[in-house]
Amino acid sequence: MIPEFTPEQKMLQETVRNFAEKEVAPLAYEIDRDERFPNESFRRLAEMGLLGITVPVEYGGAGAGYTDMCIVSEELGAVCCSTAAVWGTHSDLCVDNIRRNANEQQQRKYLPPLCDGSKIGGLAMTEPSAGSDVMSMKLKAERKKDEYILNGSKIFISNGPVGDIFVIYAKTAPEKGAHGVSAFIVEKDFQGFQRGKKFEKMGWRGSPTGELIFEDCRVPAENLLGKENQGAAVLMSGLNTERVLLGALSLGIARGAFECALKYAKERIQFGKPIASFQLVQAKLADMAMEVELTRLITYKGSAMADKGLHREMNLVAAYAKLYGSEVAMRVTTEAVQILGGYGYMKEFPVERMMRDAKLQTIGGGTSEIQRLIIAREVLA
Numbered sequence: 421m422i423p424e425f426t427p428e429q430k431m432l433q434e435t436v437r438n439f440a441e442k443e444v445a446p447l448a449y450e451i452d453r454d455e456r457f458p459n460e461s462f463r464r465l466a467e468m469g470l471l472g473i474t475v476p477v478e479y480g481g482a483g484a485g486y487t488d489m490c491i492v493s494e495e496l497g498a499v500c501c502s503t504a505a506v507w508g509t510h511s512d513l514c515v516d517n518i519r520r521n522a523n524e525q526q527q528r529k530y531l532p533p534l535c536d537g538s539k540i541g542g543l544a545m546t547e548p549s550a551g552s553d554v555m556s557m558k559l560k561a562e563r564k565k566d567e568y569i570l571n572g573s574k575i576f577i578s579n580g581p582v583g584d585i586f587v588i589y590a591k592t593a594p595e596k597g598a599h600g601v602s603a604f605i606v607e608k609d610f611q612g613f614q615r616g617k618k619f620e621k622m623g624w625r626g627s628p629t630g631e632l633i634f635e636d637c638r639v640p641a642e643n644l645l646g647k648e649n650q651g652a653a654v655l656m657s658g659l660n661t662e663r664v665l666l667g668a669l670s671l672g673i674a675r676g677a678f679e680c681a682l683k684y685a686k687e688r689i690q691f692g693k694p695i696a697s698f699q700l701v702q703a704k705l706a707d708m709a710m711e712v713e714l715t716r717l718i719t720y721k722g723s724a725m726a727d728k729g730l731h732r733e734m735n736l737v738a739a740y741a742k743l744y745g746s747e748v749a750m751r752v753t754t755e756a757v758q759i760l761g762g763y764g765y766m767k768e769f770p771v772e773r774m775m776r777d778a779k780l781q782t783i784g785g786g787t788s789e790i791q792r793l794i795i796a797r798e799v800l801a
């Protein structure tokens with residue numbers, strides 16, 4: 421069952437939709453063209469109290485849940501995927517991870533500046549030779565007295581080029597495989613931390629992606645997140661909610677593209693009639709509407725389960741939301757470009773950007789192939 425949004429959630433939806441349409445949408449073209457971080461929107465999201473949406477009020481957050489998080493992701497994603505990605509990387513991958521796994525001292529130190537936006541957060545798992553097979557990571561963390569010394573690198577890290585605080589996974593006992601991984605909170609000013617290359621991308625262009633390099637990087641032992649060699653549990657604790665949140669972003673992208681195509685189809689006249697009167701165009705609009713609605717159902721089913729604390733039970737639903745949502749975003753944006761014809765291919769309309777942005781949804785946060793493997797494992801069990 422998917423519960424109705426509460427009055428507070430409906431108000432959040434309306435507030436973020438207004439903000440997205442009035443303040444985020446007008447910047448979306450430029451942010452994409454210039455590959456620039458959406459500073460203005462990030463500041464405004466901080467003022468609106470949305471950077472620490474799941475964080476308790478006492479640490480500077482909004483004290484809300486995963487459904488609220490998905491509402492924000494959908495609304496931002498409907499107008500500017502890059503802004504939604506920057507916000508989701510910060511608020512979910514970094515901030516919610518610290519909320520879930522940090523001790524009280526770490527929460528008091530790191531959550532307030534992340535919630536008020538004075539610090540930007542990110543998370544680094546992926547390495548040049550460890551993507552889908554993330555547990556084969558090589559970044560090494562050696563304990564020396566009251567510090568860990570990190571050596572290695574991470575790749576494709578969202579907010580990497582601009583972030584201040586990162587959740588980093590490294591091997592503290594390489595011989596133990598997944599049982600030798602630990603998580604750390606690393607600040608950009610720690611000795612031995614460097615930013616590497618910033619990548620040029622097809623989509624998600626306002627969400628900066630970069631390399632992080634650790635050369636004898638000194639991390640205080642008190643910055644261990646969770647227990648030593650139990651980083652896999654920290655990592656797994658956020659995978660399902662990340663997948664649902666990516667489902668919400670896909671939903672936003674698909675909805676944005678569908679709304680644009682629907683409006684255009686009613687206005688564009690060919691053969692003396694609006695193209696929406698042609699049955700081949702109607703069939704596309706019907707499929708798009710249905711798939712957007714089905715993505716909504718599975719996404720908010722996932723967020724409702726997360727809000728009930730059913731994290732272990734939601735493997736299947738989270739994988740459905742991630743996989744189905746990403747493939748719907750790809751199909752709907754592609755059909756939207758088709759419905760707009762030549763204009764669909766031009767930058768005057770947002771659908772070509774939405775199509776480029778949608779592609780990453782099938783890759784980041786676990787590829788479509790990996791989601792199918794998870795679903796198969798669950799149904800075969």
Ligand SMILES: Cc1cc2nc3c(=O)[nH]c(=O)nc-3n(C[C@H](O)[C@H](O)[C@H](O)COP(=O)(O)OP(=O)(O)OC[C@H]3O[C@@H](n4cnc5c(N)ncnc54)[C@H](O)[C@@H]3O)c2cc1C
Pocket residue numbers: 509542543544545546550551552553575576577578579621624629780783784785786787788789790793
């Ligand atoms: C824009 C962007 C932002 C990102 N942000 C972050 C971030 O903030 N933090 C972070 O840690 N990572 C981030 N990533 C990394 C992302 O999570 C990985 O790219 C993703 O997990 C896939 O890993 P890979 O690129 O190494 O591909 P690979 O794992 O090399 O996969 C290549 C292909 O092989 C397929 N494949 C792999 N294994 C199997 C299998 N067992 N069976 C079938 N097919 C398989 C894959 O599905 C894929 O099609 C980001 C990536 C991008 C592009």
